[in-house]
Amino acid sequence: MNVQPDLIAGIYNYCDTWCERCLFTARCRSFQIQSETGLAKTMDAGGNLVQQLTDALTLTKQYIDNLTRAQGNDVLNAPTEEQTQTLEQKAVQREDTAARPIRQHSATMLANDYLRQTGIWMKEEKDFLEQAGQQQLHEVELGLRTQEEAMPTLHALKDAWEMIRWYRTLIPVKTQSALRALAEPTENMRLVNYHLGKAKLVLVSIDRSLLAWQTVMQHYPEKTDALLDLLSLLSRLRRELETVFPDARAFQRPGLD
Incomplete structure (x- = not known):
C-alpha cells in the first residue's frame, strides 16, 4: 500500500519556488494544490x-x-504572480x-x-x-x-x-x-x-x-x-x-x- 509522505509544514514559505529542481514537491502542500508536474529530466548518460x-x-x-x-522579448520583466506569494x-x-x-x-x-x-x-x-x-x-x-x-x-x-x-x-x-x-x-x-x-x-x-x-x-x-x-x-x-x-x-x- 502506498503511503503519502508527511507534508513539511510551511516549506513553501521559504523556498525559491523552483519546483522543477525541488526534492520535496511530494511533501509540499503548495505544490500539491497547484498540481504542478514535469520535473526536469537529466540528460541520458549513455549513447x-x-x-x-x-x-x-x-x-x-x-x-x-x-x-x-x-x-514578450523583455528580459527586464519582474516575476509573474505565479512565481510569488500574495504577501x-x-x-x-x-x-x-x-x-x-x-x-x-x-x-x-x-x-x-x-x-x-x-x-x-x-x-x-x-x-x-x-x-x-x-x-x-x-x-x-x-x-x-x-x-x-x-x-x-x-x-x-x-x-x-x-x-x-x-x-x-x-x-x-x-x-x-x-x-x-x-x-x-x-x-x-x-x-x-x-x-x-x-x-x-x-x-x-x-x-x-x-x-x-x-x-x-x-x-x-x-x-x-x-x-x-x-x-x-x-x-x-x-x-x-x-x-x-x-x-x-x-x-x-x-x-x-
Whole structure:
C-alpha cells in the first residue's frame, strides 16, 4: 500500500519556488494544490556524447526562444504572480506610507539595480549558451578536448545561466518581503521567523548566484571585467542583509536547511 509522505509544514514559505529542481514537491502542500508536474529530466548518460551535445544545442536554442516569447522579448520583466506569494506582491505594489521606506531602503535599491543590470547583460548575451555549445562541439571535432570533458562544461554553463536567470527576479521580490519586518515591527515570533526565513532565502539565492557567475568567469575569464559590477552589487546586498538580519543565516527553514 502506498503511503503519502508527511507534508513539511510551511516549506513553501521559504523556498525559491523552483519546483522543477525541488526534492520535496511530494511533501509540499503548495505544490500539491497547484498540481504542478514535469520535473526536469537529466540528460541520458549513455549513447553518443557528441550527438547528445548536438541535441543539447538544439534544446538550448529552443529554451531561449521559448523564454523570449514568454517574456514578450523583455528580459527586464519582474516575476509573474505565479512565481510569488500574495504577501510579496503586496510588499512590492503597495503605495502606502508603510511600504515607501521599504522601496527606498538601500537593500531594495541594490536588489533592483542587480535586476536591471543582469537584464541588460542577459539581453546582450542572449546567444551565450548556443555559442558555448558550438564552441565545445568544435573543440571536440578538432580533438582539443574529449567528449567526456565537453559535456560537463556545457551542463555547468547551462546550469549557471538558469540559476542567474531565476534568482535575478526572485532576489528583489524576496528582499522587499523580508524588509517588511522593518515597516511592521512585531513581537509575534511567527512573523519574526517568517521575515527571517525570507532574508535567509535571499542570502541563499545570492550565494547560488555568485557561484553561477564564478562558473561563467571560470570558463570565460575574458568576461570577468564586465561582470565585476554585478558581483559587487550582490556582495553589497549580502552584507546589507546580514547587517539588517544578523540572525538570518542561523535560521533553519523547514525541510530546506
